[in-house]
Amino acid sequence: MLYANNTTYKRHHNAGSSDVPRKPSTSTKHQHTPMGGQDNDTARKGVGGLLHGAHGHYAGDDGRAARPKNGHHECDQCAVRQYALCSVFKSQEGFARFESLVRHKHLHAGQSVFEEGDPSEYVYNVSEGAIRLYKLLPDGRRQITGFLLPGAFLGLALRETYSYGAEAVTDSHLCQFRTSELKQLFLDFPELRQRLYEMANDELAAAQEQMLLLGRKTAKEKIASFLLQLADHALNQNRDPLPLAVPMTREDIADYLGLTVETVSRVFSRLRKSGVLTFSGPSLIVDADFDALEDLAEEG
Amino acid sequence: MLYANNTTYKRHHNAGSSDVPRKPSTSTKHQHTPMGGQDNDTARKGVGGLLHGAHGHYAGDDGRAARPKNGHHECDQCAVRQYALCSVFKSQEGFARFESLVRHKHLHAGQSVFEEGDPSEYVYNVSEGAIRLYKLLPDGRRQITGFLLPGAFLGLALRETYSYGAEAVTDSHLCQFRTSELKQLFLDFPELRQRLYEMANDELAAAQEQMLLLGRKTAKEKIASFLLQLADHALNQNRDPLPLAVPMTREDIADYLGLTVETVSRVFSRLRKSGVLTFSGPSLIVDADFDALEDLAEEG
DNA sequence: CGGGCACTTGAGGTGCGTCAAGGATTGTGG
DNA sequence: CCACAATCCTTGACGCACCTCAAGTGCCCG
Numbered sequence: 001m002l003y004a005n006n007t008t009y010k011r012h013h014n015a016g017s018s019d020v021p022r023k024p025s026t027s028t029k030h031q032h033t034p035m036g037g038q039d040n041d042t043a044r045k046g047v048g049g050l051l052h053g054a055h056g057h058y059a060g061d062d063g064r065a066a067r068p069k070n071g072h073h074e075c076d077q078c079a080v081r082q083y084a085l086c087s088v089f090k091s092q093e094g095f096a097r098f099e100s101l102v103r104h105k106h107l108h109a110g111q112s113v114f115e116e117g118d119p120s121e122y123v124y125n126v127s128e129g130a131i132r133l134y135k136l137l138p139d140g141r142r143q144i145t146g147f148l149l150p151g152a153f154l155g156l157a158l159r160e161t162y163s164y165g166a167e168a169v170t171d172s173h174l175c176q177f178r179t180s181e182l183k184q185l186f187l188d189f190p191e192l193r194q195r196l197y198e199m200a201n202d203e204l205a206a207a208q209e210q211m212l213l214l215g216r217k218t219a220k221e222k223i224a225s226f227l228l229q230l231a232d233h234a235l236n237q238n239r240d241p242l243p244l245a246v247p248m249t250r251e252d253i254a255d256y257l258g259l260t261v262e263t264v265s266r267v268f269s270r271l272r273k274s275g276v277l278t279f280s281g282p283s284l285i286v287d288a289d290f291d292a293l294e295d296l297a298e299e300g
Numbered sequence: 301m302l303y304a305n306n307t308t309y310k311r312h313h314n315a316g317s318s319d320v321p322r323k324p325s326t327s328t329k330h331q332h333t334p335m336g337g338q339d340n341d342t343a344r345k346g347v348g349g350l351l352h353g354a355h356g357h358y359a360g361d362d363g364r365a366a367r368p369k370n371g372h373h374e375c376d377q378c379a380v381r382q383y384a385l386c387s388v389f390k391s392q393e394g395f396a397r398f399e400s401l402v403r404h405k406h407l408h409a410g411q412s413v414f415e416e417g418d419p420s421e422y423v424y425n426v427s428e429g430a431i432r433l434y435k436l437l438p439d440g441r442r443q444i445t446g447f448l449l450p451g452a453f454l455g456l457a458l459r460e461t462y463s464y465g466a467e468a469v470t471d472s473h474l475c476q477f478r479t480s481e482l483k484q485l486f487l488d489f490p491e492l493r494q495r496l497y498e499m500a501n502d503e504l505a506a507a508q509e510q511m512l513l514l515g516r517k518t519a520k521e522k523i524a525s526f527l528l529q530l531a532d533h534a535l536n537q538n539r540d541p542l543p544l545a546v547p548m549t550r551e552d553i554a555d556y557l558g559l560t561v562e563t564v565s566r567v568f569s570r571l572r573k574s575g576v577l578t579f580s581g582p583s584l585i586v587d588a589d590f591d592a593l594e595d596l597a598e599e600g
Numbered sequence: 601c602g603g604g605c606a607c608t609t610g611a612g613g614t615g616c617g618t619c620a621a622g623g624a625t626t627g628t629g630g
Numbered sequence: 631c632c633a634c635a636a637t638c639c640t641t642g643a644c645g646c647a648c649c650t651c652a653a654g655t656g657c658c659c660g
Contacts, residue, residue, distance in 0.1 A: 137512070158497075193494060193497060197493060203504055215557070216437060217437070262609085265607060281657095582639060
């Protein structure tokens, strides 16, 4: 079940440009990934850094989500209510007003939430699953700018159109709001804006860190940093970083780190052969020498 | 005067790591750059994109700043008051309260505003000059994450320490506020937070664009995109994009685009030889084929 | 069991980094 | 006014990290 994702973004075929890197031709399909499976299901949330999600305060359960999987979503059963945007509404009536605006949306792995350039009519809160944000060049080259995890907010930019695309990496659940209605709420709930502001700041810091990675780190350092992000996110949720699940495909990782699939694969292999990582299948790392990874990542 | 900047960030020498790119050894010095000079002085503000500044509404003057250069700064003479943060204070007493908190700081080219890890006691508004934001790896590799221009806000991230360093590219003037005091103002002036939120969002969108550039564009595309950023910023200030000044050094450009000095220089040369650009000295472009640049940049 | 997809691995090419040298500009001090 | 030192920029030769192309393996699912 760790192969729980696939790619759906379309890459425009581009007849004959010259000195530009590979423009992949990619198939388009939707694939329903069965949820459930064994317990390392927890992995689905395991990302961190530019990979946004709720941090800390993962009260109670050890990371395994015992949520309604039947598509019947209610806010009072919501897994992320304690720390998502919703947590701003302390009072009963405040929350009621908030809840009245929400529309629940379920997405299958690979489905698009919105595309770059779409009018930004809605904003979302991720309550289950994982979303990837990406930007494309006209010839199809893709840069993934981040992964969103439960508790993360989607659509921050209060602009007329989305400046990036968003797709479900795995089956996901989103709470949808009209941008205009959310703005109304700002008037009565200044804490809401405060909360969004903090989130934007966190994203900004993460984005700067990612620029450093993209512009100045080697492939090995990028992979090491990425794995540490995954591990840190697990720690932030009070989960054990081992075994470490890598829910996204090699292609997603490559597009996130500014590499190619082959390079990602090769670096993983080299880390495995040098004893830093032990794999159990391509998307599950059962052992990792985090000290070695930190040296490799040149953190700081 | 277009060589109006230098580098001051320290690059740690790192005895013997192996497969890591060049770790430059850089001198440390402060250099006072005489302001004034001829009129293409306007160039000092010429940046855009991740290069933040005030956009639009550059009422009146054609870009040449007729500001008090005598260090005696008063808010009511401030060049950016109309569109900087200060503009949220409509009322006389509101602004008075705001002004009472400000402390004016003048920086010479190359001087540090703060370094990564410093406690974020202050935030700033840029009223004159240009600031570069950067992050360093332990071995000295640097990534410039953005340039700040008049009207831009510095220190957005309401975190305990700055997550990046900031240095003056040219002689600059900043308005300094205590973070704690600014937060107080939030209570009485919700528009202030709104404004900062919008700014953070703009930066975020720019950061994502820059990630696309860093992760997926070729050297030529990066340079072309960069020049278009410069030109767009000029346009946003109602200035003619030609002649186009490039106030930062090749090293700054390289560290901004994830390249080396030599590559930056070579690409400029190639663009010059192919007739896309015409230079008058290394930091002034007197003619540019913007259509060609847009093709090269793969904008989209 | 067969086709599709993700992943891996190898062989070879290249864009850009590295190393090195030289030119242009500016500021400094005699 | 002229060495000079210090930067910054440019250019060439070369090498390598990563990309490209291609073939093969394993897994999943129909």
